[in-house]
Each structure stands twice: as structure tokens, then as C-alpha cells.
Amino acid sequence: MPDIPLRSPTTAAEESALCTRARQGDRAAVRALFDCYAQRLYGYLLHTLRDPQLASDCFQQTWLRAIEQFPRFEDRGASFGAWLFTIARNECRQHWRRRTNEPLDAITHDVPVPSPQHAIANAIEIERVLTQLHEDDRELLRLRYLADLPVATIARTLGIRTATAHVRIHRALRRARRLL
Amino acid sequence: MIRHPRITSRHLRAWGNTHRPPLPPSLTAFRSELLDRVRPNAPMPETRPVLFPWAPVALMGAAVLILIIAPPTPPTLTATRASPLTTSLPAPTSKKRLPDQGAAEMALALRAPEMPHADASPQVSERTFGQPAGLAQSSRPSPLPAVLRACSAALLLILAIIQVLRWRRPRATS
Structure with a gap:
């Protein structure tokens, strides 16, 4: 099957069609899915694990597991993103299980920050607030604003209802504002 | 509460972008390796056939069987072997013994082994002593078997419900 370049899916129907093709071994479909989620997944892992090398390892493990288990992926209303981030979260959990004394110090990776000064100040301020939040709230905000996942996908990833995810994100934002 | 103007959804999105x-x-090189692992034109994986959930059906059937086939037994009166001398003879009415009374008692004692159980009817003994002397103590059975049956049936039903829920639940992703 020739590798036809595909654009990233923009709708759930497109993503579902891509998943069907990827399950059949269509490399172009897999590439499109990879290009759609790779950067967001890497950013999520980088911020969660706070170690570029570890994030790269988990990133690769996540994708390898996804490709390996793609035949088992059943599109039962869950998007590929929810499935992929669920695998990534499991990989992070396995890592934390191996290393129980995970240091929670400042971020050590090199994150490119925008040049304007106020944006840097904002990013630093938000980062400071996030470190003070509970891990559950931090995870929600990470999935929502860093991984840029829709709330329904976040709900699927966390195994909660969409309305509950909405409420929790709202409360996490409120708690973040209180910390300022 | 002082609301910080900078922590809004818009700013969080900007933070996420950074x-x-x-x-x-x-990882860019890994992308090529990953695509190489994808087997083009791979046959569609065999989809696992969705089998009828026989396990919960069997569990529910067992629960129904427990409740229907073995219903709670009603309290029954079981006659026991009672001595005819103490049950069927009328109480002595007078202290004076008749000459034939001893012979009659002897004859009854000799006949006792051959007497059918029906002779020692509970009605006679009840009329005589006011209490069914020939009845066993199982006239009021313990409610334990019924409770056990109900508990077993409930447990089986719960297991069946769990099986159904597990059958309907989507498969774990990883």
C-alpha cells in the first residue's frame, strides 16, 4: 500500500476512519495519527515526568504499545486520543511504581518559551501555581491545556463522565486562581 | 479572593502551547522506525466473537433452581414409635383393679411389637395426655435452611449481575 500523505484528522469521523485504516496496516494513516498526537503527547509526558530522556522513553513505549495493540483497539465511542493518552498514563504509572521517590523539583527540561517578556512571566507564574495544585487538578489542566484534548476525550482518558470532567476542570481553575 | 487576571483559559492555552x-x-527517527513496524496490508485481526453470556444465565438458572425445586418445607408432624401402653390406654379411673385387667395388659404388651404404628395415633395420645406424646420435636423446623437458600440464591444472582456487567463493559485498553 503506497504511503499516501494524509493530513491530521480534524473531526471524530475522520479520526475513526484513520483508525480503521491504521488497523488494516495503512502506514499513511498511522503517520497521520502520529503527526496529530506526537507533539501533544511528548509535551504532556515532558511536563508529567519532568525528564526529557524519560519522556522520550515513555513516548516510544506508548507508541510501540499502541501499534502492538492496535488490532485490539475498538472504536466504541472512544477516540484514538483517549486511548493513546490512557496508555501514556499507564506508562507513567509504571514508571512511578518503579521509582517511588519521584522528586517533585522544578522542571529540568528545556522548554522553548515565547520571546515576549509577559508570556514568559505568565508561563512561570502558571508553572508555579501548577506545582502547588493537587496532582489530580494538575493532571486535568495538563490534559486540557497542554495536551489540548477535548473534554470528552479527557473524560474517557480518566474514566469519568464528561460533565464530571467539566466540573473538575472548572474547580481546578478556581483553585489555581486562589493560589495566585 | 483576588482573581489574578493572567490565569484564564486563554493564558493556560498559551502556557500549553509553550x-x-x-x-x-x-523521536523523529523513532517515527520512521515505528512506521516500519506497521505491516502494510496486514489482514484484519480476527475479531473475537461475541458469545452469548452463558455464565450469568447458568448462575441465574441455579438461583431459580435453588428457590423453586427446593421450596421451604412446611412444618410436618412426624409420628414416632410410641409405646401403646402409655399412649393408647385410658387413664385408670379407679384404684380397684378388675380381675381381667391384668390379663388385658399382658395381652396388649404381647401384642405391642406386632401392632402397626397407626395404632399409636397422635390423636389418641393427644386426647389422653393433652400433648402429642408421639410427635418428634421437629414440628417447628429451624428457619436456617430457608435463609441459606435465600442467601445462596442472592449470591448467585449478584454473581450473575457482575458477569453481565463485565460482559457489557468495554475492554481495557492497555
Whole structure:
């Protein structure tokens, strides 16, 4: 099957069609899915694990597991993103299980920050607030604003209802504002 | 509560954008390796046939069987072997013994082994002593078997419900 370049899916129907093709071994479909989620997944892992090398390892493990288990992926209303981030979260959990004394110090990776000064100040301020939040709230905000996942996908990833995810994100934002 | 003007959804989105760096070269190379692992034209995986959930059906059937086939037994009166001398003879009415009374008692004692059980009817003994002397103590059975049956049936039903729920639940992703 020739590798036809595909654009990233923009709708759930497109993503579902891509998943069907990827399950059949269509490399172009897999590439499109990879290009759609790779950067967001890497950013999520980088911020969660706070170690570029570890994030790269988990990133690769996540994708390898996804490709390996793609035949088992059943599109039962869950998007590929929810499935992929669920695998990534499991990989992070396995890592934390191996290393129980995970240091929670400042971020050590090199994150490119925008040049304007106020944006840097904002990013630093938000980062400071996030470190003070509970891990559950931090995870929600990470999935929502860093991984840029829709709330329904976040709900699927966390195994909660969409309305509950909405409420929790709202409360996490409120708690973040209180910390300022 | 002082609301910070900078922490809004818009600013969080901007923050998220700054934390989505481009992939490092190692991961860019990994992309090619990953695509090589994808087997083109791979046959569709055999989908696991959705079998009828026989296990919960069997569990529910067992629960129904427990409740229907073995219903709670009603309290029954079981006659026991009672001595005819103490049950069927009328109480002595006078202290004076008749000459034939001893012979009659002897004859009854000799006949006792051959007497059918029906002779020692509970009605006679009840009329005589006011209490069914020939009845066993199982006239009021313990409610334990019924409770056990109900508990077993409930447990089986719960297991059946769990089986159904597990059958309907989507499969774990990883």
C-alpha cells in the first residue's frame, strides 16, 4: 500500500476512519495519527515526568504499545486520543511504581518559551501555581491545556463522565486562581 | 479572593502551547522506525466473537433452581414409635383393679411389637395426655435452611449481575 500523505484528522469521523485504516496496516494513516498526537503527547509526558530522556522513553513505549495493540483497539465511542493518552498514563504509572521517590523539583527540561517578556512571566507564574495544585487538578489542566484534548476525550482518558470532567476542570481553575 | 487576571483559559492555552516543544531528533527517527513496524496490508485481526453470556444465565438458572425445586418445607408432624401402653390406654379411673385387667395388659404388651404404628395415633395420645406424646420435636423446623437458600440464591444472582456487567463493559485498553 503506497504511503499516501494524509493530513491530521480534524473531526471524530475522520479520526475513526484513520483508525480503521491504521488497523488494516495503512502506514499513511498511522503517520497521520502520529503527526496529530506526537507533539501533544511528548509535551504532556515532558511536563508529567519532568525528564526529557524519560519522556522520550515513555513516548516510544506508548507508541510501540499502541501499534502492538492496535488490532485490539475498538472504536466504541472512544477516540484514538483517549486511548493513546490512557496508555501514556499507564506508562507513567509504571514508571512511578518503579521509582517511588519521584522528586517533585522544578522542571529540568528545556522548554522553548515565547520571546515576549509577559508570556514568559505568565508561563512561570502558571508553572508555579501548577506545582502547588493537587496532582489530580494538575493532571486535568495538563490534559486540557497542554495536551489540548477535548473534554470528552479527557473524560474517557480518566474514566469519568464528561460533565464530571467539566466540573473538575472548572474547580481546578478556581483553585489555581486562589493560589495566585 | 483576588482573581489574578493572567490565569484564564486563554493564558493556560498559551502556557500549553509553550510546553509543546517540537520532537527531538531521536523521536523523529523513532517515527520512521515505528512506521516500519506497521505491516502494510496486514489482514484484519480476527475479531473475537461475541458469545452469548452463558455464565450469568447458568448462575441465574441455579438461583431459580435453588428457590423453586427446593421450596421451604412446611412444618410436618412426624409420628414416632410410641409405646401403646402409655399412649393408647385410658387413664385408670379407679384404684380397684378388675380381675381381667391384668390379663388385658399382658395381652396388649404381647401384642405391642406386632401392632402397626397407626395404632399409636397422635390423636389418641393427644386426647389422653393433652400433648402429642408421639410427635418428634421437629414440628417447628429451624428457619436456617430457608435463609441459606435465600442467601445462596442472592449470591448467585449478584454473581450473575457482575458477569453481565463485565460482559457489557468495554475492554481495557492497555
